Amino acid sequence: MRIVITAAIAAGFLAAPFGALAQEAAEPMKAEIFAELPQAVGNITFTPDKRVIFSHHPFFSPDVRVAELNPDRKSFKPFPDASWNTPRPGTDRYLDSVLGLRGDENGVVWLMDMGQRTPLTPKLVGWDSKRNRLHRIYYIPAPASLPESQHNDFVVDLKHRKFYIADEGIGPGGDGSKAALVIVDMDTGAARRVLQGHATTRPEDRPITVDGKDLTVPGKDGKPAVIKVGADGIAADKDFRWLYYAPLSGTSVYRLRIADLIDEGLGDAELGAKVERYAAKPNNGGFSLDARGNLYLTEVEAKAVGVIPAKGRQYRRFATHEGLSWPDGVSYSPDDFMYVSAAQLPQAALFNDGKALNKAPYYIFRFKPLAPGRIGH
Template sequence: MKKYIFKVFIILGVLQVNAQETKAEVFATVDQAVGNITFTDAGDLVYSHHPFFSPIKRVMFMDVKTKEVKPFPNEAWNTPRTTDDNYLSNVLGIRNDENGIVWMLDMGQRNPITPKIVGWNTKANQLERIYYLPNAVVPKTAQPNDMVVDTKHGYFIIADEGIGNGGDGSKAAFILVDMKTGKARRILEGTRTTLPENKPTIIKGKHLAVNGEDLLVGNDGITADVNFEWIYYGPLNGAKMYRIKTEDLLNESLNEEILDTKIETYSEKPNNGGLSIDKAGNLYLTVLETNSVAVVLAKDKSVHVIVENENMIWPDGVSYNHVDGYMYVSAAQVNKGAVFNDGKDQSIKPFYIFRFKPIVEGVSFR
């Protein structure tokens, strides 16, 4: 492990860490906003175009060496049609697993289709499986944002922000999908740890608001530790990071009152989007308001800014590339989208993908 020299000072209530050898470098620039990023076995990037900008191509592949891009898994899956629903409608959450499968969380919404999880086998270059999410677990205001692909317990664990179709975050929840049976359950809807707090997103003095109302986003960033023992999560708008043992979260015999008692308040946090983790248990979270990525240190739960860049505008997904050892971060400029700016898109090309070295080796396949 590399040695790091830290200088610490306070910025906006979060400790700033100036770590020698830790810096954000521009990996690539692209013409559309990048949401979340995952990787193939070879370390190539697969990423979602952020759905807030209604992209024509939903998911893209980028060669890690040449930076060449193309639709993923192919053109047909990025082409809506009325004859069938074997296409991607509205994707943000995207993860890989140790079997070379890229899992894409399709929220639907843009097209009249059933929300689903689509698995594409990158080794065989073919569809692995589709898991459909019925209305019972994806109500009108649902917005399934991100997920953990837990191959140890055999579940997809999805964070639902609760802001779909005008939702106010009050029905944010978890969605659990059994990989074997496809059975889906919705739990902890509108409870204390999935609800957003009244902690508005403020960027350079401007509130993130729709029609004059602060947008408060519920259950958002989510990750699991190296052994899938703990699930870490929290609302985007909220000052607390929570964790729960995976076996408790998945235990159908626990009613929600008992389940709530199993949840630990893990640490303080800023308003954040994406979430990742390293093998020492340090959490990495994208800090929307300060163009930065923070780390919650496992040793004492203190919160530090580890990298920042003026062009890291609305850092969204953060994920670890098991091949080159970097954490990758998208800068989606969501706050500059038309919905937050009186119908005028204020985003500026290019859109950036950054990367940096984590404190210790990151956790892959989450």
């Protein structure tokens, strides 16, 4: 996620405190350092031939928005090329601000351009990594996008020919209260916004606390404002029957039948009534589901990746590392590992009285999941 000033919103949604529900019986494994890089990594995805593609975290305004890891695992080259990472007048055929990205089984790498730096209309850019050419661009104009939108993680559903996007609602001027899900049709390009401001998409009234300190930024009144983030993690099961999602700032994971989500005959009230509370969780970033329905999520406050097993649905920490500061996206690779970034956001100057404590190297970690997952998700 990219931090933008937020303010308090309504209280949370029928969930017990996470600390009372966390299961620590199984000892978490130690994640393996896979790559050491000079800039902060946001999210990671893969191509079928095992190329590693990642976003540089937009919080730090990188010149190269999206990169491909070089074989030395210490350097990168712009992806898909330098031109797509270079703003140019008179066109929007470039990447402006990217965090979320996903690869699919056909070798198309999908890039979620939030369009916040220029600004531009948000868009999904599909790059065909096999043929090295543009596959398609899907625009997400108003009313599917709002001025407060911050489109982040998403799901590529080739079965139903849809994208499902989590809009955190903390773009310029946003406080998370208008967070929502956005559905984009792959065939028509039509985009629609659902569950805006619903209790399951907006953030709960709880801070993000790292090393005993709440993350705050100056509010409009000059006083510290606690950061809270709406709909962020999002994933689908292997059969695309269920969509799982959650606000970053919140104690619950929710799920919704995809058949209901894509039913345009359902209004927001009817759709919201079909959402299920799935499990308890801590404040978290990205999601990934393996083939057995185990849900992995990054625990942003604790240098850990957790898992909610399909059996029992009780959260526990799964992989940790002392260098896993602000784990953001988690994604499955064709080499049978899951990969996770560490962006060091809590060490940024904004959260440390103007003194930047973040520094290179920035790590990509990996660990073995309980079961295989879906490439790039």
